[in-house]
Amino acid sequence: MSRLTGLLARVPSAPPVLVRRLAIANLVAQIGIGVTGSVVRVTGSGLGCSTWPQCEPGSMVPVSHAEIAPLHMWIEFGNRLLGILVVLAAGATLLGVLFTRPRRRRLTALALAMPLGVVAQAVIGGITVLAGLVWWTVMLHFLASMVLVWFSVLLVDATTEADGPVTRTVPAAGRWLVAVSTVVLAALLVAGTLVTAAGPHGGDPETPRLDIGIPLLAQLHADLLFGYLGTLIGLGFLLHATGAPAALVRRFRLLVVIVLAQGLLGGVQYALGVPELLVSLHVLGAGLVAAAAAGVWAATATRPPAAAPVPDGSAATADRPLAGATDRS
Numbered sequence: 166m167s168r169l170t171g172l173l174a175r176v177p178s179a180p181p182v183l184v185r186r187l188a189i190a191n192l193v194a195q196i197g198i199g200v201t202g203s204v205v206r207v208t209g210s211g212l213g214c215s216t217w218p219q220c221e222p223g224s225m226v227p228v229s230h231a232e233i234a235p236l237h238m239w240i241e242f243g244n245r246l247l248g249i250l251v252v253l254a255a256g257a258t259l260l261g262v263l264f265t266r267p268r269r270r271r272l273t274a275l276a277l278a279m280p281l282g283v284v285a286q287a288v289i290g291g292i293t294v295l296a297g298l299v300w301w302t303v304m305l306h307f308l309a310s311m312v313l314v315w316f317s318v319l320l321v322d323a324t325t326e327a328d329g330p331v332t333r334t335v336p337a338a339g340r341w342l343v344a345v346s347t348v349v350l351a352a353l354l355v356a357g358t359l360v361t362a363a364g365p366h367g368g369d370p371e372t373p374r375l376d377i378g379i380p381l382l383a384q385l386h387a388d389l390l391f392g393y394l395g396t397l398i399g400l401g402f403l404l405h406a407t408g409a410p411a412a413l414v415r416r417f418r419l420l421v422v423i424v425l426a427q428g429l430l431g432g433v434q435y436a437l438g439v440p441e442l443l444v445s446l447h448v449l450g451a452g453l454v455a456a457a458a459a460g461v462w463a464a465t466a467t468r469p470p471a472a473a474p475v476p477d478g479s480a481a482t483a484d485r486p487l488a489g490a491t492d493r494s
Contacts, residue, residue, distance in 0.1 A: 178266035181471065185324040187258040191279055192317040194254040196452035199310040201244045203448040206361075207441035211298045211368025213241030217291035220245070248287070255279035258320070267472060269328050275320040282313045298372045300362035307358055307448075311455045318459035329469035334410050339403050343465055346396035350458055353389040354451060360386050364439055383435055390428050397421055413464040420457040427454055 205211055213233055214220035220242055221228040227238035262269075262276035286309050293302040333340065360382045362375035375382075397420070404414055427450035434443040 177264075179261045179264040181265075181324065184258075184261040184265055185321065187254070187261045188276075188317070188321045188324050191254040191258045192314065192321055192456065194251045195310065195313045195317045196449070196456065198244075198247060198251050199307065199314075199452050200445055200449045201247050202306065202310070203445045205241055205244045206303070206368040207366045207444045208237065208240055209366075209369055210237035210240035211372070212294065213237035213239070214245065214294065217294045218287075248283075248290075252280070252283050255283050262324075269323070269326075269471065271326070271328055272320070272323040275316060275323050278316050279313070279320065282309070282316070285309060286313070298368040300367070300373070300375045303368065304355075304358040304362060307361075308354060311354055311451065314452050314455045315459040315462075318456050319463055322460075322463045325471055326468040327471045331466045331468055333466055334413055335404070335465050336407055339400065339407065339409075340465055342396060342400050342403060343462055346393060346400060347458065347462065349389060349393045349396055350454070353386065353393050354455070356382065356386040356389050357451065366439065366441070366444055386431075390424075390431070394424065394428075397424065410464070413461070416457070416460045416464050420454070420461050423450070423453050423457050426450065 205213070214227065215233070216222055219225050220238070221230075227235070227242050229235060229238075259276045259280055262272055265272065286306070289302065289306050289309055293299075293306055296302050335343070359375065359377070360379065363377050363379050363382055364374070367374055397417075401417065401421070403409075404417060409417075427447070430443065430447055430450055434440070434447055437443065
């Protein structure tokens with residue numbers, strides 16, 4: 166074991182720019198797999214593979230049979246293949262972080278959460294298929310994706326930060342308001358999944374739907390959207406009054422733009438009877454909202470810049486920033 170530890174210690178540190186790019190690729194993959202999952206759902210391909218982890222009993226790939234259209238088989242199978250890319254992105258990010266010198270505890274924990282989260286998602290996906298796409302399993306599948314998107318953003322930020330003391334960029338009232346807005350956003354996402362659960366796109370024509378009126382659930386979803394916008398308005402006034410850092414303000418403005426666009430898209434989608442394309446775009450919008458909100462959360466606190474690695478594998482002092490590091494925004 167000591168020999169292995171010594172060998173690993175002599176491995177050159179992973180370039181900081183590479184680690185950051187891997188973390189960004191992981192973030193893109195986490196958002197993307199949610200969108201491809203929505204394509205499976207709106208095309209009715211959720212049971213294109215009838216079992217899990219195999220596609221069909223005795224076969225990892227689709228097997229032609231009369232009960233399922235070939236297109237549905239390959240859409241579901243394609244989504245499973247894309248899941249492998251998510252695994253690779255999460256695994257590559259973790260490896261890059263493990264070979265970062267000096268080792269950073271927070272960065273390592275966030276990177277480790279990615280493959281663990283992907284494994285959890287695979288289990289939830291398997292339960293979803295084996296349960297016949299029952300609505301509450303689909304809800305869990307989507308919400309777990311949003312949690313992984315959130316932590317992926319924190320991971321991207323952590324690639325340029327050390328494990329030093331935290332400096333708050335907003336007063337306590339601002340941190341509480343961000344926390345409240347996050348709770349409202351979580352409720353908003355849950356309400357959105359309930360609308361989907363009662364709607365026409367269940368992933369398979371035979372899947373039972375949530376037996377609650379769609380207009381009632383859509384109204385709840387809209388009310389929570391207005392509530393979330395209300396928290397953002399309050400946060401905007403607070404950031405202006407307290408002279409918040411420019412990086413935080415930029416992230417906040419981006420969040421507001423994305424939320425407004427997502428709200429407009431949701432309204433159009435509902436008015437047009439939830440066409441398939443707009444459903445998938447709305448899922449993409451949900452991932453972007455979660456990412457932007459996580460960016461605002463992360464920017465309410467800063468840490469010292471990560472030390473730059475030096476040729477002998479040790480680290481420079483904390484006042485030497487990462488080569489190529491840019492503003493956290």
